Amino acid sequence: MKRVFDIVASLGGLLVFALPIAILAWRIRRDSDGPGLFAQARVGRHQRIFVCYKLRTMRADTANAATHDTPSSAVTPLGTTLRKWKLDELPQLWNVLKGEMSLVGPRPSLPMQAEVIHERAARGVYALRPGITGLAQVHDIDMADPRRLAEADARYLAERSFLGDLVLILQTVTGRGVGDHVAR
Template identity: 65%
Template sequence: MKRIFDIVSSFFGLMAFGWLILLLTVAIARDSPGPGLFAQKRVGKGERVFVCYKLRTMASDTVSAASHETPRSAVTRLGAVLRRWKLDELPQLWNVLKGDMSFVGPRPCLPMQEMLIEERRKRGVFALRPGITGLAQVQGVDMSEPERLATIDAAYAARRTIWLDLKLILQTMTGRGRGDRVA
């Protein structure tokens, strides 16, 4: 049921917002040097590494690191707006359609975030597809707290339902999903 919801919703989401993704990609490329679209390796279901797509919100020469380890000065002017409204996540609809991600699940981490990977491994979190949003994001917990994050991810895994997913999506859309903070 969840996968069917993901496929149908991401397909229609891409149809509805494809024009916006294209427009923002061009705007980002004009606002600061570098491409508008950003691709980064992330760890997904079964600890499989996949390429996650986002709209670029940081300077293109920013070192690849977790958001909480990245200086606030790396975020571009337009990037700050995209992050506030979560528009930088729109290209992840493609990841959802492909099956790398789900709308709701643990946020995918970087392969270098070894402590978070270990905490998630201990709690069986990698049995799930990562999500665009999740219980931890709505609660304001980001990747700077690996043990706490993995515990909340495991709690989501234990009680996930389509109704909980819809509630978390609605809470994210109305401003509760804060995303990862920068340093």
């Protein structure tokens, strides 16, 4: 049922948000050097690497690092707004449609985040598809705290339900959680 919901919701979301994504990507390109879309390798289900898509919120020359290890000065002015409203995540609907992600699940880490990967693997979290949002995100637990993050992800794994996913989606849409914090 979860996969069917993911397919229907991501397809519907892509149809509704295709034009806004295109306009935002154009605006990003106009406001700063580099592409409007950002593609980055991430760790997915069963620790398989996949390419995750987002609207670019940081300068194009920003080092490939975890968000919490990236200075806030790397975020563009438009990127600040996109991140605040979580609009930078919209292209991940494509990842959901392809089956690489789910709407709800643990946020996918970077392959270089060894401690996050270790903590999640120890708790069986990689049995799940990563998500656009998840339990840890709505509780403001980011990847800077790998153990706490993996514990929240494992709690989601143990307690997940369709109704619970709908609640997490609603909490995300209404502004609960802020995602990974950039370094100050």
